[in-house]
Amino acid sequence: MTSVEQRAHAGAILTFVALLFSGTAMASAPADGQTDSKDSGAAEDDTRSSRDSRTSQWQYNLDGAFYGIFNRQSGPRGDIQMRSQNWLMAMGSRPLGSGTLTVSGMLTAEPLTAEGIGYSEIFQEGEAYHGLQITDHQHPHNLFMQLAAAWRLPLGRRVQVTIAGGPVGEPTLGPVAFMHRASAAEDPIAPLAHHIFDSTHVANGVVLARVDRGLVSVEGSVFRGREPDEHRYDIETGALDSWAMRVWLRPSAAWTIQASHGYLHQPEQLEPGDQRRTNASASWYRQSGSDYTAFTVAAGQNRRQYSVVGSILAEGTHHFKRTSLYGRFENTSVETEILLFPEIVHRPHPGELVDTIRAATAGIVRDIGRFRELAVGVGADATVYGVPPVLDLIYGAHPLSCHVFLRVGLANPANRMWNATMGAHEAMVHEHAHH
Numbered sequence: 015m016t017s018v019e020q021r022a023h024a025g026a027i028l029t030f031v032a033l034l035f036s037g038t039a040m041a042s043a044p045a046d047g048q049t050d051s052k053d054s055g056a057a058e059d060d061t062r063s064s065r066d067s068r069t070s071q072w073q074y075n076l077d078g079a080f081y082g083i084f085n086r087q088s089g090p091r092g093d094i095q096m097r098s099q100n101w102l103m104a105m106g107s108r109p110l111g112s113g114t115l116t117v118s119g120m121l122t123a124e125p126l127t128a129e130g131i132g133y134s135e136i137f138q139e140g141e142a143y144h145g146l147q148i149t150d151h152q153h154p155h156n157l158f159m160q161l162a163a164a165w166r167l168p169l170g171r172r173v174q175v176t177i178a179g180g181p182v183g184e185p186t187l188g189p190v191a192f193m194h195r196a197s198a199a200e201d202p203i204a205p206l207a208h209h210i211f212d213s214t215h216v217a218n219g220v221v222l223a224r225v226d227r228g229l230v231s232v233e234g235s236v237f238r239g240r241e242p243d244e245h246r247y248d249i250e251t252g253a254l255d256s257w258a259m260r261v262w263l264r265p266s267a268a269w270t271i272q273a274s275h276g277y278l279h280q281p282e283q284l285e286p287g288d289q290r291r292t293n294a295s296a297s298w299y300r301q302s303g304s305d306y307t308a309f310t311v312a313a314g315q316n317r318r319q320y321s322v323v324g325s326i327l328a329e330g331t332h333h334f335k336r337t338s339l340y341g342r343f344e345n346t347s348v349e350t351e352i353l354l355f356p357e358i359v360h361r362p363h364p365g366e367l368v369d370t371i372r373a374a375t376a377g378i379v380r381d382i383g384r385f386r387e388l389a390v391g392v393g394a395d396a397t398v399y400g401v402p403p404v405l406d407l408i409y410g411a412h413p414l415s416c417h418v419f420l421r422v423g424l425a426n427p428a429n430r431m432w433n434a435t436m437g438a439h440e441a442m443v444h445e446h447a448h449h
Contacts, residue, residue: 341376
């Protein structure tokens with residue numbers, strides 16, 4: 015990419031990210047699109063005019079986060095960096111026919127602010143860069159994280175059908191992606207199990223269908239299974255060669271439960287074979303004014319040609335007044351021989367491909383100021399690890415990760431797009447339990 019193209023891309027990114035600092039978008043119409051009428055005997059022309067006006071009304075929503083992070087990862091594989099993780103999502107919704115059309119876009123400046131192989135995160139695996147497996151780093155997201163549209167149509171009083179798709183979107187696989195989970199709202203770092211739970215949220219090419227009936231929703235999708243390559247500014251094309259199914263259960267406004275399974279065709283550039291991914295999760299949320307508490311527990315597995323990796327994850331955030339406390343625990347399988355390379359080409363005990371890493375994170379964020387609808391906070395966290403003996407040789411027996419960061423995000427939790435998925439109405443009509 016030429017310097018001129020880089021400057022053009024940078025200008026586009028920064029212009030879009032600047033919207034985050036202008037506050038939240040306002041709804042342009044009531045949720046049901048209806049207008050008040052003082053005269054019940056209005057003329058038919060006025061009724062027709064009101065109906066035509068309704069069909070042209072849009073509602074808008076913005077959400078986003080910016081983290082400027084000092085990142086220290088200990089040990090021979092660690093690093094000391096200054097990086098930024100960030101994203102901005104915009105959604106617009108309007109009546110269309112008997113249903114509702116929603117268009118969504120999600121961008122990030124990470125190709126510039128976490129360039130190359132991304133930010134340092136020991137024990138992380140996934141994707142490729144310059145023909146080598148990315149290890150001990152979390153790759154940056156592509157410029158376009160979502161470009162999609164959904165049409166939601168009611169069928170009777172209790173059933174609704176949604177058809178959605180786009181060149182970049184989210185298949186019906188896994189829990190809500192970590193940046194849209196209230197339980198991970200203040201944690202700037204992706205889970206080690208990102209490629210077990212979250213990685214398909216930026217698939218290139220997705221078509222999905224969803225049926226909602228009462229407390230239950232059933233979704234299915236087809237998508238391109240290959241993970242994005244190292245070229246972060248393009249949109250890759252190819253056959254929709256993979257599929258996924260997901261079931262949601264909402265027993266109350268506080269609980270969101272899902273179970274999903276998918277087939278991914280050749281997802282890894284450097285690891286041959288298809289994958290079967292299965293996981294389940296339960297999230298709980300409680301809000302009182304601007305304070306909230308959220309938890310998520312999840313279990314998942316990737317079944318590959320040569321190995322099976324799995325994870326159990328638990329995370330939570332408690333926000334009160336100007337302070338947030340958050341934590342995460344992971345018990346996650348890693349492909350040890352990939353992590354040992356290049357220091358050790360073949361592991362000491364051949365035939366054993368997978369070992370388990372335990373990681374426990376505790377963090378705090380304190381809001382120090384407000385700018386319009388945004389809260390500016392400073393935070394810090396630390397992660398300690400339980401390391402199998404075979405990896406002591408590379409990482410040491412007691413590695414430690416630390417972050418100190420500046421965070422900018424929406425101050426009002428009711429304006430956040432938590433629980434947002436590409437096919438879910440909750441992305442626009444934000445539903446939380448208020449107690």
